[in-house]
Amino acid sequence: MNSEAQLIERIARAIPSQQGGELRLGIGDDAAIVAPTGKTDWLLSCDAFVETVHFLSETHPADSVGYKALVRAASDLAAKGATPRLFLLTLALPPSRTGAWLDSFLKGMGRAAQVLGMRLAGGDTTACPIVSISITVAGEAPRGHAIRRSGARAGDIIYVSGRLGRAQLGLELVLGGSHRIPAFRKLLQPHLYPHIRIELGAWLARHRVASAMTDISDGLSTDLGHLCTSSGVGARLWTDHVPRVEIPARVTAKLGRTRLDGPLEMALHGGEDYELLFSVSPRKATLLRQAPEFAEAAAIGEITRGKQILLVESNGRATQLKPRGWDPFGRHSRRSR
Amino acid sequence: MNSEAQLIERIARAIPSQQGGELRLGIGDDAAIVAPTGKTDWLLSCDAFVETVHFLSETHPADSVGYKALVRAASDLAAKGATPRLFLLTLALPPSRTGAWLDSFLKGMGRAAQVLGMRLAGGDTTACPIVSISITVAGEAPRGHAIRRSGARAGDIIYVSGRLGRAQLGLELVLGGSHRIPAFRKLLQPHLYPHIRIELGAWLARHRVASAMTDISDGLSTDLGHLCTSSGVGARLWTDHVPRVEIPARVTAKLGRTRLDGPLEMALHGGEDYELLFSVSPRKATLLRQAPEFAEAAAIGEITRGKQILLVESNGRATQLKPRGWDPFGRHSRRSR
Numbered sequence: 228m229n230s231e232a233q234l235i236e237r238i239a240r241a242i243p244s245q246q247g248g249e250l251r252l253g254i255g256d257d258a259a260i261v262a263p264t265g266k267t268d269w270l271l272s273c274d275a276f277v278e279t280v281h282f283l284s285e286t287h288p289a290d291s292v293g294y295k296a297l298v299r300a301a302s303d304l305a306a307k308g309a310t311p312r313l314f315l316l317t318l319a320l321p322p323s324r325t326g327a328w329l330d331s332f333l334k335g336m337g338r339a340a341q342v343l344g345m346r347l348a349g350g351d352t353t354a355c356p357i358v359s360i361s362i363t364v365a366g367e368a369p370r371g372h373a374i375r376r377s378g379a380r381a382g383d384i385i386y387v388s389g390r391l392g393r394a395q396l397g398l399e400l401v402l403g404g405s406h407r408i409p410a411f412r413k414l415l416q417p418h419l420y421p422h423i424r425i426e427l428g429a430w431l432a433r434h435r436v437a438s439a440m441t442d443i444s445d446g447l448s449t450d451l452g453h454l455c456t457s458s459g460v461g462a463r464l465w466t467d468h469v470p471r472v473e474i475p476a477r478v479t480a481k482l483g484r485t486r487l488d489g490p491l492e493m494a495l496h497g498g499e500d501y502e503l504l505f506s507v508s509p510r511k512a513t514l515l516r517q518a519p520e521f522a523e524a525a526a527i528g529e530i531t532r533g534k535q536i537l538l539v540e541s542n543g544r545a546t547q548l549k550p551r552g553w554d555p556f557g558r559h560s561r562r563s564r
Numbered sequence: 565m566n567s568e569a570q571l572i573e574r575i576a577r578a579i580p581s582q583q584g585g586e587l588r589l590g591i592g593d594d595a596a597i598v599a600p601t602g603k604t605d606w607l608l609s610c611d612a613f614v615e616t617v618h619f620l621s622e623t624h625p626a627d628s629v630g631y632k633a634l635v636r637a638a639s640d641l642a643a644k645g646a647t648p649r650l651f652l653l654t655l656a657l658p659p660s661r662t663g664a665w666l667d668s669f670l671k672g673m674g675r676a677a678q679v680l681g682m683r684l685a686g687g688d689t690t691a692c693p694i695v696s697i698s699i700t701v702a703g704e705a706p707r708g709h710a711i712r713r714s715g716a717r718a719g720d721i722i723y724v725s726g727r728l729g730r731a732q733l734g735l736e737l738v739l740g741g742s743h744r745i746p747a748f749r750k751l752l753q754p755h756l757y758p759h760i761r762i763e764l765g766a767w768l769a770r771h772r773v774a775s776a777m778t779d780i781s782d783g784l785s786t787d788l789g790h791l792c793t794s795s796g797v798g799a800r801l802w803t804d805h806v807p808r809v810e811i812p813a814r815v816t817a818k819l820g821r822t823r824l825d826g827p828l829e830m831a832l833h834g835g836e837d838y839e840l841l842f843s844v845s846p847r848k849a850t851l852l853r854q855a856p857e858f859a860e861a862a863a864i865g866e867i868t869r870g871k872q873i874l875l876v877e878s879n880g881r882a883t884q885l886k887p888r889g890w891d892p893f894g895r896h897s898r899r900s901r
Contacts, residue, residue: 272686
């Protein structure tokens with residue numbers, strides 16, 4: 228009961244995949260057909276989500292794996308100010324995962340597609356010794372408006388949406404075995420079912436308010452590094468201004484104070500928050516106040532002419548901020564995030 | 565020396581990835597930016613290529629793995645009459661494969677990109693216990709001209725390009741341990757470095773000559789089944805007309821007659837030939853003669869009103885042709901193809 232054709236049928240039932248609009252032909256043929264209007268740009272990105280590297284099948288609920296796989300891929304579109312439209316799913320699965328696990332996975336992915344307003348346009352399924360997911364996402368932005376990493380200029384103010392480190396706290400709870408405790412449910416949300424800022428990103432692109440933008444997937448220290456390198460600039464981060472996770476006392480009590488990073492460490496290096504990190508010229512600061520979710524954005528520093536990224540404390544003391552976020556091949560890799 | 569950033573640099577050096585034309589922003593940012601003209605359709609497809617399922621790292625040369633991973637993905641574009649343009653590469657690798665193996669892999673993929681005229685527009689790299697490759701390809705076709713699987717009508721003639729079964733013969737030589745014998749090099753080519761029919765596919769789309777089309781990736785019996793199911797038709801396949809691999813006596817001698825399928829079996833079920841399978845209305849048969857590579861195409865049967873696919877011998881005897889090609893989750897799956 229698990230031929231490839233039957234799998235494709237189950238996928239199509241669980242995930243929005245109807246044709247219409249620019250999607251002239253969806254799943255079930257060799258390729259999807261998209262008919263762009265020519266008035267917008269299309270943004271394309273792909274993202275891998277691999278068992279044992281990014282998630283643990285025994286620990287992470289299957290519907291979270293499906294939900295998060297799509298959201299984290301779509302975050303790369305939000306990071307350019309694009310509106311997510313379509314995705315393609317490569318699903319490599321052990322035959323043992325093609326039953327109830329897959330149904331739950333697809334349910335989570337279907338829910339994410341609904342939330343994001345995305346449709347499945349194609350994919351490929353294959354057997355594999357471990358669960359390996361690759362998603363290609365396609366989104367639209369007004370022509371020429373997509374925000375690159377490379378446009379930050381000295382004097383621009385650096386903003387971030389949301390509180391950073393919340394995803395790492397959720398991860399710590401999951402790895403600490405506390406993910407089944409109902410009182411912790413809300414704290415797990417950012418790790419298991421992340422929220423991305425599509426509206427804010429699209430608004431920033433439409434109004435050309437941000438000079439550069441990226442999302443925080445690998446951690447602020449790493450992603451700000453990418454943005455600065457692409458733009459050929461440096462940055463000063465105001466330590467006190469970085470909005471950070473609050474760690475409830477009951478979590479510290481449960482997990483033990485020694486095994487947890489502090490809130491600032493989590494905010495600087497935690498990663499997977501999928502918040503937006505963007506630079507804005509001071510002359511656009513007034514316009515920025517009209518942005519959706521502006522109340523949840525904070526100015527956390529400024530772009531500088533140098534190449535260094537400095538962490539500046541309230542007493543003026545500055546230290547260099549080294550990238551210590553996630554790198555799948557680097558020294559700081561951790562398992563299962 | 566193997567941070568993700570360094571890996572991306574190596575990839576960009578090995579594979580054509582320059583910006584220009586409709587590709588406004590290539591690799592190195594969160595997403596690629598494509599600016600479609602609005603005059604063409606864009607076709608999207610993705611394809612997984614997984615160690616132990618589709619290839620064996622100890623047996624298949626790394627440059628063949630890279631070459632074939634891209635060509636087989638692009639074949640889905642040729643199958644719709646689209647011209648391949650861009651691709652995104654998800655590369656999940658064990659750290660042990662990030663050295664010489666990766667260089668050779670990238671060299672093969674770079675060569676395929678050159679041959680196909682494709683540019684790398686983006687990707688993702690991650691650690692993984694096995695090599696798992698997923699490629700999303702994007703191609704263009706004149707608006708409304710892409711050829712679907714679903715347009716075949718009773719009375720149409722079924723054509724196939726090339727000789728079928730050649731890829732399976734190459735696979736048998738590889739699995740039989742004969743892939744290092746220089747005299748067999750040419751016979752290995754269809755398995756290790758397949759050729760796809762982009763020009764023929766694009767011509768058929770431009771001139772609206774084919775009513776339906778697909779490529780032979782899983783085997784004629786399976787892929788003709790897909791085309792017929794999508795079109796709601798059946799087919800009669802003329803056994804004598806199916807162009808098939810020639811098995812040289814020295815191969816039979818080497819591998820032993822008993823372990824080899826016969827040429828017809830290979831042609832019907834072998835798969836991975838990446839030839840084009842298409843249907844043409846009889847009133848377009850004259851026009852078809854002007855197609856590039858027409859001399860290498862053969863009429864092998866006709867579309868019928870029923871739902872069955874029949875194999876018709878020269879004496880008129882007809883038997884049902886069951887799909888016995890490749891299915892990654894099915895009974896007939898073989899390892900490493």
